[in-house]
Amino acid sequence: xxxxxxxxxxxxxxxxxxxxxxxxxxxxxxxxxxxxxxxxxxxxxxxxxxxxxxxxxxxxxxxxxxxxxxxxxxxxxxxxxxxxxxxxxxxxxxxxxxxxxxxxxxxxxxxxxxxxxxxxxxxxxxxxxxxxxxxxxxxxxxxxxxxxxxxxxxxxxxxxxxxxxxxxxxxxxxxxxxxxxxxxxxxxxxxxxxxxxxxxxxxxxxxxxxxxxxxxxxxxxxxxxxxxxxxxxxxxxxxxxxxxxxxxxxxxxxxxxxxxxxxxxxxxxxxxxxxxxxxxxxxxxxxxxxxxxxxxxxxxxxxxxxxxxxxxxxxxxxxxxxxxxxxxxxxxxxxxxxxxxxxxxxxxxxxxxxxxxxxxxxxxxxxxxxxxxxxxxxxxx
Amino acid sequence: xxxxxxxxxxxxxxxxxxxxxxxxxxxxxxxxxxxxxxxxxxxxxxxxxxxxxxxxxxxxxxxxxxxxxxxxxxxxxxxxxxxxxxxxxxxxxxxxxxxxxxxxxxxxxxxxxxxxxxxxxxxxxxxxxxxxxxxxxxxxxxxxxxxxxxxxxxxxxxxxxxxxxxxxxxxxxxxxxxxxxxxxxxxxxxxxxxxxxxxxxxxxxxxxxxxxxxxxxxxxxxxxxxxxxxxxxxxxxxxxxxxxxxxxxxxxxxxxxxxxxxxxxxxxxxxxxxxxxxxxxxxxxxxx
Numbered sequence: 001x002x003x004x005x006x007x008x009x010x011x012x013x014x015x016x017x018x019x020x021x022x023x024x025x026x027x028x029x030x031x032x033x034x035x036x037x038x039x040x041x042x043x044x045x046x047x048x049x050x051x052x053x054x055x056x057x058x059x060x061x062x063x064x065x066x067x068x069x070x071x072x073x074x075x076x077x078x079x080x081x082x083x084x085x086x087x088x089x090x091x092x093x094x095x096x097x098x099x100x101x102x103x104x105x106x107x108x109x110x111x112x113x114x115x116x117x118x119x120x121x122x123x124x125x126x127x128x129x130x131x132x133x134x135x136x137x138x139x140x141x142x143x144x145x146x147x148x149x150x151x152x153x154x155x156x157x158x159x160x161x162x163x164x165x166x167x168x169x170x171x172x173x174x175x176x177x178x179x180x181x182x183x184x185x186x187x188x189x190x191x192x193x194x195x196x197x198x199x200x201x202x203x204x205x206x207x208x209x210x211x212x213x214x215x216x217x218x219x220x221x222x223x224x225x226x227x228x229x230x231x232x233x234x235x236x237x238x239x240x241x242x243x244x245x246x247x248x249x250x251x252x253x254x255x256x257x258x259x260x261x262x263x264x265x266x267x268x269x270x271x272x273x274x275x276x277x278x279x280x281x282x283x284x285x286x287x288x289x290x291x292x293x294x295x296x297x298x299x300x301x302x303x304x305x306x307x308x309x310x311x312x313x314x315x316x317x318x319x320x321x322x323x324x325x326x327x328x329x330x331x332x333x334x335x336x337x338x339x340x341x342x343x344x345x346x347x348x349x350x351x352x353x354x355x356x357x358x359x360x361x362x363x364x365x366x367x368x369x370x371x372x373x374x375x376x377x378x379x380x381x
Numbered sequence: 382x383x384x385x386x387x388x389x390x391x392x393x394x395x396x397x398x399x400x401x402x403x404x405x406x407x408x409x410x411x412x413x414x415x416x417x418x419x420x421x422x423x424x425x426x427x428x429x430x431x432x433x434x435x436x437x438x439x440x441x442x443x444x445x446x447x448x449x450x451x452x453x454x455x456x457x458x459x460x461x462x463x464x465x466x467x468x469x470x471x472x473x474x475x476x477x478x479x480x481x482x483x484x485x486x487x488x489x490x491x492x493x494x495x496x497x498x499x500x501x502x503x504x505x506x507x508x509x510x511x512x513x514x515x516x517x518x519x520x521x522x523x524x525x526x527x528x529x530x531x532x533x534x535x536x537x538x539x540x541x542x543x544x545x546x547x548x549x550x551x552x553x554x555x556x557x558x559x560x561x562x563x564x565x566x567x568x569x570x571x572x573x574x575x576x577x578x579x580x581x582x583x584x585x586x587x588x589x590x591x592x593x594x595x596x597x598x599x600x601x602x603x604x605x606x607x608x609x610x611x612x613x614x615x616x617x618x619x620x621x622x623x624x625x626x627x628x629x630x631x632x633x634x635x636x637x638x639x640x641x642x643x644x645x646x647x648x649x650x651x652x653x654x655x656x657x658x659x660x661x662x663x664x665x666x667x668x669x
Contacts, residue, residue, distance in 0.1 A: 053522075056523075057521055057522055057523065063523070064523060065523075066522070066523040067522055067523035067524035067525075070522055070523075070524070071524070090570070090571070091571050094570075094571045094572050095480045095484060095571075097572075098476035098477060098479065098480045098572075098575070099476070099477050099480045099481070099492070101469075101473045101476075101477075101538075102470075102473040102474060102476070102477040102538060102542045102545075102546070103477065103492065103542075105473075105535055105536075105538035105539040105542060106496070106499070106538075106539045106542040106543065107539075108514070108518075108535075108539060109507070109511060109535065109536050109538075109539025109540060110499050110502060110507060110539050110540065110542075110543075111495070111499070112510075112514060113507040113508075113510035113511040113514055114499075114502055114506065114507050114510075116510035116513075116514065117506050117507055117509065117510045120509070120510060127509065127512075127513060128513065173400070176393060176396065176397060176400075179393060181390075181393070181394070181397075187397050187400075187401055188659075189651075189655055189659075190401050190404055190405055191400070191401070191404055192659055193404070193405070193408070193648070193651065194404060194407075195662070196596065196600075196647045196648070196651055196658075197600065197643075197644055197647060198599070198600030198601070198602060198619050198643075199600070199602065200602045200619045200622055200623055201619065201622055201640050201643045201644060202407070202640075204622065204626055204636060204640055205407050205410070205411060205637070205640050206407065208410070208426070208633055208636070208637060209407060209410065209426075212422070212423070212426040212633065213410065213426045213427055216425070216426065245403075245404065245407075249404070250662065250666075253659055253662070253663045254663050254666055254667065257663050257667065292667075295666065295667060299666055306503055306504075306505075308602075308603060309602050309603075309619075312602075313623075313626075336505055339505050340505070340603075343509050344607075349509055352509060353506075353509050353510070356503075356505040356506040356508075356509070357506060359503055359505050359506060360501075360502060360503055360505075360506040363501060363503055364501045367501045
């Protein structure tokens with residue numbers, strides 16, 4: 001780290017010397033005033049245009065070109081800044097120009113709304129304005145709401161079931177796909193394909209399958225004439241089936257990458273010692289891909305927890321259930337969909353925001369746990 | 382020994398085929414049913430009876446010209462938004478990652494830490510304030526951020542930024558600093574060093590982030606549905622499919638045709654860039 005830092009400084013010095021000489025050359029050609037003038041024109045013009053646009057904004061003008069004016073002003077300002085003839089600060093100016101576009105988008109779309117979100121969750125915000133603080137009121141009401149608690153329970157259940165099933169299936173597929181067989185590439189690709197398609201589209205395709213194909217089949221074999229999606233328990237099962245269908249191929253690919261890193265001499269050594277294929281798998285391969293298992297476990301955990309698209313397209317949360325002595329109509333509604341429906345459908349923005357903050361807290365605990373576990377493993381190794 | 386091996390070999394193949402059928406069955410259903418009429422589909426969804434090209438062209442015609450779906454416009458929107466977002470993310474992300482990586486100051490470390498920490502933030506927690514901020518700021522500055530192309534691309538730059546910077550920074554760290562020293566000694570400006578020396582070396586991680594961002598943006602539903610709305614002029618493909626299904630409940634011939642139209646571009650792309658897509662998605666998962 002330190003040597004890098006020194007190297008950095010050294011280069012900067014050398015570079016400064018270098019630009020000094022090249023600066024001297026330009027002076028000889030054009031003169032210092034021309035250079036500065038070329039940069040000052042866009043610099044000042046940019047500032048002026050930006051201020052003009054802002055004045056229009058603050059005076060409540062409705063002129064439609066004021067937005068374009070502002071953008072043009074900012075761009076002009078940066079052009080002027082870039083052209084400014086300085087030996088000392090050129091590197092700093094380039095740094096600012098390089099960092100600005102992405103950082104600006106990031107702050108406006110993530111950081112500011114995140115801060116506002118934390119703030120709004122303690123108010124009676126309705127999506128447009130707020131009138132008063134409610135403190136932790138939203139959080140307290142939220143935990144008294146049976147339908148929310150049900151969503152929470154359902155989500156935890158969904159996460160646990162999927163974490164186990166997706167990983168077991170993904171790993172089994174990976175073992176199958178690393179066996180020496182000719183058409184293995186085709187199978188890998190076909191298991192992976194569902195992962196390419198968005199949850200909304202495949203949710204509707206599976207809705208068709210459950211409401212027509214499966215319904216027809218259950219009716220003909222068992223005389224059971226109602227769709228899997230109409231009941232909360234079978235609907236939940238349906239979401240799990242679709243989720244595994246979509247996700248197992250992806251997890252499989254990560255396990256394949258892990259399995260191929262197991263050195264072949266270790267496997268040969270175990271074969272010489274007389275280990276069976278099953279023993280080799282459980283005693284040698286599995287411990288050696290422990291870090292991959294951690295990655296995949298947390299990947300499924302996070303993605304199952306955030307599940308939204310399939311949930312919405314497949315059942316949209318419907319299905320009646322009795323929970324804590326209360327009749328609920330959102331039998332298959334998971335947390336992400338509950339947040340969406342609270343805010344958008346029921347128009348209760350501050351409550352939806354409070355639920356989202358809880359959602360965030362749970363996810364950050366999970367992430368910290370993940371970092372902790374992988375660090376511990378690295379220390380052990 | 383030999384006999385046992387072939388037996389297990391056959392067994393594995395059988396398991397493989399069973400699994401492949403389970404995985405590909407939904408696609409098979411879509412493909413056969415777009416050639417059939419609604420009545421045939423309801424009578425027997427898993428059948429090839431009544432498959433005709435005229436049915437397909439009828440289905441396609443009514444779906445593509447449907448005002449709720451307007452396939453070409455939605456496809457164009459999705460393609461444009463995805464393309465511009467991934468291109469700008471690669472450009473700005475690389476620039477930002479390079480500055481963060483090659484400046485060992487307090488500020489650059491802080492910015493990097495904020496980027497990393499923000500990767501935990503789920504979309505749900507920012508979506509509601511995001512929409513209101515975009516609405517209010519857009520109105521104030523006279524730059525419409527909702528229901529516009531530039532608004533949604535701006536949002537994708539913000540949301541994809543952290544992951545892009547994270548992966549690219551990890552790669553730039555492994556690029557020898559001597560290269561930049563040599564360039565500086567030869568009189569190359571810092572921006573020239575980045576674009577002429579570093580950027581060409583960043584090709585592999587840029588392919589990875591581009592695939593990750595592209596898959597996510599193309600398939601994303603929640604952000605465009607909130608920002609663009611279901612009745613707006615600008616609609617991406619997932620939003621259009623949702624709007625279409627909402628207005629044609631149980632019209633499975635049309636819904637499946639719409640689903641097929643939404644799937645086909647992705648499958649075609651996958652056939653051409655199978656290795657890169659699979660590799661890119663796995664790389665991204667392992668690194669983040």
